[in-house]
Amino acid sequence: MEILDYEDSLETYLGELSGKKITMVSAFASGTEPLIDTLIENDNQLDIVVGTINSLTAPDFIEHCVNEANPALALSVDFRYQASVNWKLYLIEPDIVIVGSANLTQVGVSLVRDTCVVIADATLYEAYLAKVQALKGTDGVLACSNSQAFEEALEGYREHHRRMQAGLTRTAHYLDSESWLEDDTNQSIPLFIWYSDHSQQSEDEARKYLKSSSDGVAWDDVREFFTYECAEGALPYEEGDVVLTARCNGSHIGFYTFDRILYRDGMYYIYAYRKKRYAMPFKLDGDKELLKEAIPVWYEECRTEINRTDILRVIR
Structure with a gap:
């Protein structure tokens, strides 16, 4: 038996394997796409099952595995949300169990705050492998090879994940971005990038629509307002969202709460209150x-949210 920790991490242990069949079951997965790629490059066969508790598995991770389209990688997702699997299990053929x-x-996998034990026991390995197979046959657990049903479930999950992350952004209060990244439940932040300053006409319309909305908020109580042109119902934000905003040239960067959202004639008017x-x-x-430097790139990409990878790339 061996104990893994920060100095001898799970990421290092797995990354040194080659020519193995590896089964992984995790309550959620995110940011480990490079590890998956390394394992495949090292001629390993991967069978991965991830859960959806609190919608914490990143859709980016799921899509990366699906897009890999490699016979060496099999992915299943437990789409039962709060009833989904909460295991942290890694099986390495023929007899290694890591829990x-x-x-x-x-x-x-960095084990900066977690721990694992490595057990060499063929009987335990076979018992857990049987449990994984039974789990994969459970209603609501879908293999990505079941393309139509899987894609429909994934589309609904993307929206669940987006709303859960928006909720975390509203309630999170960290000292800095490094502290935010240390909590891997934080995976994305809503983003709004605008092109130019408002015209006087646009401001007059925003003022008029707010006054007629019976919101009870005076124009002097508006910290800032934004406009977003799209079809009704297509706005990627909701009232109460805390959004990172900026002008497309990288200026005027700040967080704003979208307190009030009104739709008029093909345009959304978004108000942030003082x-x-x-x-x-x-x-x-x-x-x-x-x-x-990143804002202009995200603007060209029409991004409406940024994820952990984006933030890591920027600040590190």
Whole structure:
């Protein structure tokens, strides 16, 4: 038996394997796409099952595995949400069982705050392998090879994940982006990038629509307003969302709460109200200069959210 920890991490242990059949079951997965690619490059066969508790498995991870389209990789997703699997299990043929608290996430496999034990026991291996096979046959657990049913379930899951992450952004309060990244439940942040300053006509219309909305908020209580042109129901934000906003040239970067959203004639009018304390998932501080270079790229890509990988790439 062997104990894995931060100095001898699960990521290192797995990354050194070659020519093995590896079965992984994790409550959620995110940010470990490079590890999956390394395992495949090392001629391993992967059978992965991930859960959807609190919608914490990143759709990016799922899509990466699906797009891999490699016979060496089989992926199943337990789409039962709160009833889905909560295991942290890694099986390596013929007899290795790894159990502990590490999910298949960037933070989890680093073991910076988790632990695992490695057990060499063929009987235990076979018993767990049988349980995994039974799990994969459970209603609501779908293999990505079941393309139509899987894609329909994944489409619904994407929206669940987006709304759950928006909720976390509203309630999260970290000292800085590094602290935000240390909690791997934080995976994405809503993003709004605008092109130019408002015209006087646009401001007059925003003022008029707010006044007629019976919201009870005076124009002087509006901190900022934004406009977004799209079909009704297609806006990727909801009232109450805390959104990272910026002008397309990388200026005016800040977090705003979208307190009031009104739709008029093909245009959404979004209002952020003045408050004594403004909600933000983390303090931007020195990150603004780093974000300045990324904003124009995200604008060209028409991004409406950024994920952990985006933030890591920018700040590190």
